[in-house]
Amino acid sequence: MSVRTLRIGLCGLGTVGQGVWKHLTADRPELEARLGVKLELARGAVRNPKKRRSVRIPASKLTTDALAIARDPSIDIVCELVGGTDLAREITLEALRRGKVVVSANKALICAHGAEIFATAREHGGRFLFEASVAGGIPIIKALREGLVANRFPLIYGILNGTCNYILTQMEERDAPYTQVLGDAKRLGYAEADESLDVEGWDAAHKASVLAYLAHGVWVRPEQMIVEGIARITPADFKNANALGFGIKLLAVIWRDFETNELSVRVHPTLLPESHVVAKVNGVFNAISVQGDVVGTTLYIGRGAGQDATASAVISDIVDAVALLRRQKGEMIDGDFIETTARRQAPPRIAPPEHIEGRYYLRLTVEDKPGVLSAIAAVTARQHVSIASVIQSPAERAGAASLVLTTHRSNERALRNTIARLRRLRPVLEEPVLLRIAEFPE
Amino acid sequence: MSVRTLRIGLCGLGTVGQGVWKHLTADRPELEARLGVKLELARGAVRNPKKRRSVRIPASKLTTDALAIARDPSIDIVCELVGGTDLAREITLEALRRGKVVVSANKALICAHGAEIFATAREHGGRFLFEASVAGGIPIIKALREGLVANRFPLIYGILNGTCNYILTQMEERDAPYTQVLGDAKRLGYAEADESLDVEGWDAAHKASVLAYLAHGVWVRPEQMIVEGIARITPADFKNANALGFGIKLLAVIWRDFETNELSVRVHPTLLPESHVVAKVNGVFNAISVQGDVVGTTLYIGRGAGQDATASAVISDIVDAVALLRRQKGEMIDGDFIETTARRQAPPRIAPPEHIEGRYYLRLTVEDKPGVLSAIAAVTARQHVSIASVIQSPAERAGAASLVLTTHRSNERALRNTIARLRRLRPVLEEPVLLRIAEFPE
Numbered sequence: 097m098s099v100r101t102l103r104i105g106l107c108g109l110g111t112v113g114q115g116v117w118k119h120l121t122a123d124r125p126e127l128e129a130r131l132g133v134k135l136e137l138a139r140g141a142v143r144n145p146k147k148r149r150s151v152r153i154p155a156s157k158l159t160t161d162a163l164a165i166a167r168d169p170s171i172d173i174v175c176e177l178v179g180g181t182d183l184a185r186e187i188t189l190e191a192l193r194r195g196k197v198v199v200s201a202n203k204a205l206i207c208a209h210g211a212e213i214f215a216t217a218r219e220h221g222g223r224f225l226f227e228a229s230v231a232g233g234i235p236i237i238k239a240l241r242e243g244l245v246a247n248r249f250p251l252i253y254g255i256l257n258g259t260c261n262y263i264l265t266q267m268e269e270r271d272a273p274y275t276q277v278l279g280d281a282k283r284l285g286y287a288e289a290d291e292s293l294d295v296e297g298w299d300a301a302h303k304a305s306v307l308a309y310l311a312h313g314v315w316v317r318p319e320q321m322i323v324e325g326i327a328r329i330t331p332a333d334f335k336n337a338n339a340l341g342f343g344i345k346l347l348a349v350i351w352r353d354f355e356t357n358e359l360s361v362r363v364h365p366t367l368l369p370e371s372h373v374v375a376k377v378n379g380v381f382n383a384i385s386v387q388g389d390v391v392g393t394t395l396y397i398g399r400g401a402g403q404d405a406t407a408s409a410v411i412s413d414i415v416d417a418v419a420l421l422r423r424q425k426g427e428m429i430d431g432d433f434i435e436t437t438a439r440r441q442a443p444p445r446i447a448p449p450e451h452i453e454g455r456y457y458l459r460l461t462v463e464d465k466p467g468v469l470s471a472i473a474a475v476t477a478r479q480h481v482s483i484a485s486v487i488q489s490p491a492e493r494a495g496a497a498s499l500v501l502t503t504h505r506s507n508e509r510a511l512r513n514t515i516a517r518l519r520r521l522r523p524v525l526e527e528p529v530l531l532r533i534a535e536f537p538e
Numbered sequence: 539m540s541v542r543t544l545r546i547g548l549c550g551l552g553t554v555g556q557g558v559w560k561h562l563t564a565d566r567p568e569l570e571a572r573l574g575v576k577l578e579l580a581r582g583a584v585r586n587p588k589k590r591r592s593v594r595i596p597a598s599k600l601t602t603d604a605l606a607i608a609r610d611p612s613i614d615i616v617c618e619l620v621g622g623t624d625l626a627r628e629i630t631l632e633a634l635r636r637g638k639v640v641v642s643a644n645k646a647l648i649c650a651h652g653a654e655i656f657a658t659a660r661e662h663g664g665r666f667l668f669e670a671s672v673a674g675g676i677p678i679i680k681a682l683r684e685g686l687v688a689n690r691f692p693l694i695y696g697i698l699n700g701t702c703n704y705i706l707t708q709m710e711e712r713d714a715p716y717t718q719v720l721g722d723a724k725r726l727g728y729a730e731a732d733e734s735l736d737v738e739g740w741d742a743a744h745k746a747s748v749l750a751y752l753a754h755g756v757w758v759r760p761e762q763m764i765v766e767g768i769a770r771i772t773p774a775d776f777k778n779a780n781a782l783g784f785g786i787k788l789l790a791v792i793w794r795d796f797e798t799n800e801l802s803v804r805v806h807p808t809l810l811p812e813s814h815v816v817a818k819v820n821g822v823f824n825a826i827s828v829q830g831d832v833v834g835t836t837l838y839i840g841r842g843a844g845q846d847a848t849a850s851a852v853i854s855d856i857v858d859a860v861a862l863l864r865r866q867k868g869e870m871i872d873g874d875f876i877e878t879t880a881r882r883q884a885p886p887r888i889a890p891p892e893h894i895e896g897r898y899y900l901r902l903t904v905e906d907k908p909g910v911l912s913a914i915a916a917v918t919a920r921q922h923v924s925i926a927s928v929i930q931s932p933a934e935r936a937g938a939a940s941l942v943l944t945t946h947r948s949n950e951r952a953l954r955n956t957i958a959r960l961r962r963l964r965p966v967l968e969e970p971v972l973l974r975i976a977e978f979p980e
Contacts, residue, residue, distance in 0.1 A: 376818055
């Protein structure tokens with residue numbers, strides 16, 4: 097019996113690509129024995145073939161033309177690891193049109209072009225696998241698609257950005273301001289030179305979009321979400337949160353009401369009870385809590401990024417790709433192309449702000465004079481936002497006070513209106529800082 | 539194109555069986571659409587067909603002969619949910635010999651007869667799936683086999699028994715003695731009438747055996763493990779542990795040294811740093827920490843048992859079974875039958891006690907008189923066990939004192955010898971209580 101050889105092409109040999117090359121080279125004999133095929137790391141596309149890399153790759157295998165790999169009829173599995181959404185999209189579509197399996201770690205690509213990608217795969221019998229795109233070291237895609245196949249998902253939330261979690265953890269542990277910790281994170285390689293994608297919440301929003309599609313079958317773009325970053329959080333916020341029994345995490349929240357069929361996807365700094373397990377997930381780790389209607393709450397924790405964690409996920413997709421490729425074309429079924437586990441009910445609508453309820457933490461820097469709290473309380477009362485607690489303390493700014501309000505249950509629209517009106521109050525000196533208070537089950 | 543019908547037989551319609559019947563009935567249209575087959579809940583085996591059940595099952599589908607389902611040529615997938623190891627073994631082997639897929643939640647069966655079961659599956663082209671056997675609600679088998687396929691596993695540990703975790707949590711929160719909490723747990727249905735399998739650690743040992751085989755390819759029987767239960771833990775132990783900065787969890791630990799190729803599998807109450815995420819996993823929840831050599835540490839948390847969590851796992855195996863059955867016999871590969879992810883290196887040896895190192899917590903009830911500590915310290919010194927801290931407090935018993943020692947790094951043999959000698963010291967009034975102190979990475 098002749099053994100089939102499956103040829104793998106790597107488009108992009110940056111940090112993740114080199115990790116895949118390294119670990120796949122080391123694992124090949126094991127994987128071949130287990131899978132009953134030969135695996136060949138056939139080609140790699142790079143921008144600069146002369147660049148020094150941590151893995152030795154024969155020059156004959158390198159090309160600068162990533163699309164040539166996508167189009168090469170001898171390549172069965174294309175790993176798209178170039179990043180960005182332009183060339184990555186072209187590589188992906190070219191490969192899928194030829195019925196190849198594409199393995200991707202690119203959440204921005206999926207978020208921007210997922211609908212086109214999955215339609216192309218379905219039309220041409222290609223497959224698109226993306227375990228590495230969300231929380232690299234955590235096999236969350238497989239858990240949602242396969243392990244929890246018996247479930248619908250009313251709530252998925254978690255820490256999806258390791259850079260932000262590292263910064264928040266350091267700010268709390270060292271009682272240090274955001275800019276200082278960010279600088280250190282950059283020096284240590286935990287934050288990119290341009291940190292905006294991470295700290296403004298967009299990276300987490302891309303990942304939330306992928307998870308929301310997987311769980312609910314609709315594409316929610318970051319522009320349709322509440323996306324708030326961590327840059328305005330101060331050491332004082334940690335002190336206030338701790339005093340109230342909370343920690344602060346940047347959470348992505350995917351919430352579906354199956355009664356009203358509304359969906360909300362959002363990313364924002366969140367006060368989590370200190371006793372909550374997710375509040376204990378520190379540093380670069382990611383955590384995803386999945387509430388299934390059958391299984392109850394499950395929680396997954398691991399490294400979200402980095403060469404090895406991401407390579408581990410890419411290799412698990414390559415192994416799944418082999419199983420798919422060993423089947424005959426005629427044997428494919430509808431389910432093979434379903435990249436969402438959503439039930440075939442009407443797709444959910446995006447929940448309007450007034451249906452997104454919760455409790456809130458509001459920090460105001462105000463003039464330190466009598467009557468200010470009364471003026472503020474009048475504004476919140478008019479918006480039917482009920483105050484649960486007030487902490488007043490000196491602000492960093494001279495002559496100013498810091499007012500921290502927590503609210504009883506309210507909603508996003510009421511809070512938005514409240515803040516718009518507070519901004520116009522003369523004694524309010526700075527843009528208010530709004531954080532959400534989590535009301536999740538353990 | 540005709541759609542194939544796959545027929546499912548449920549052997550055992552207890553709590554889990556009824557859960558599977560209920561959820562599979564509800565999910566069937568969705569699963570059929572996704573999988574491209576018809577699924578028929580064809581037959582159910584019960585001891586008493588007249589018994590009232592929470593699901594309505596036509597009498598015509600019920601039989602008292604579970605083996606008849608295993609032998610029925612029209613049944614494709616057999617769910618073995620009868621429990622125990624005798625009839626369960628017969629059902630499993632009969633079905634596998636006929637090339638069927640067997641889905642099982644039975645860790646005791648796998649632990650006792652796994653080698654025979656997997657060999658039978660391989661010989662006859664049957665398949666054996668067992669996601670529900672360990673930590674029901676957590677897709678840990680799939681994570682180890684598929685999601686983390688690129689990894690070897692130097693360390694797997696966790697809370698594998700929800701009953702024990704519930705009891706320990708209650709003891710700590712309510713400052714209540716073991717027997718009282720156990721009684722409450724029985725009344726509330728969190729503990730079996732005969733609690734011994736759970737509280738003595740055997741249930742966790744069965745699950746550890748399954749995980750160890752999956753990760754390392756060797757069967758370690760509970761008799762070959764250190765297995766210690768929770769019955770001798772007292773509220774004082776929680777107070778002492780808290781004073782030292784620890785919580786107490788019953789942990790299963792699967793540790794492999796790839797240098798020496800030694801393996802140790804054990805179950806024992808363990809002091810975990812209070813800041814450790816696993817220390818925060820309370821009540822009936824399970825938690826499994828998996829350290830992969832590529833991915834680093836990942837952690838999985840969810841309900842370990844109960845009708846719905848276990849049914850969720852059984853259904854995910856049924857879905858995997860459908861994918862396997864859609865392939866042709868000739869298409870099977872070696873890897874299909876590999877129930878272990880272990881690499882093809884020489885199987886590990888069981889580590890001898892002197893190679894199992896760690897720190898220890900030792901509580902002694904001693905006569906309250908001068909010179910006792912000195913006598914005890916002389917014993918530990920002779921065994922080269924170095925004391926890290928001592929807490930002395932009045933014991934419950936009149937005229938006695940409680941001595942809590944923690945040790946620096948030592949090993950199981952030295953501690954065993956120490957305890958054997960301490961037992962013989964006249965001032966030592968009761969059997970010493972030995973707990974391990976975890977030295978795991980976060």
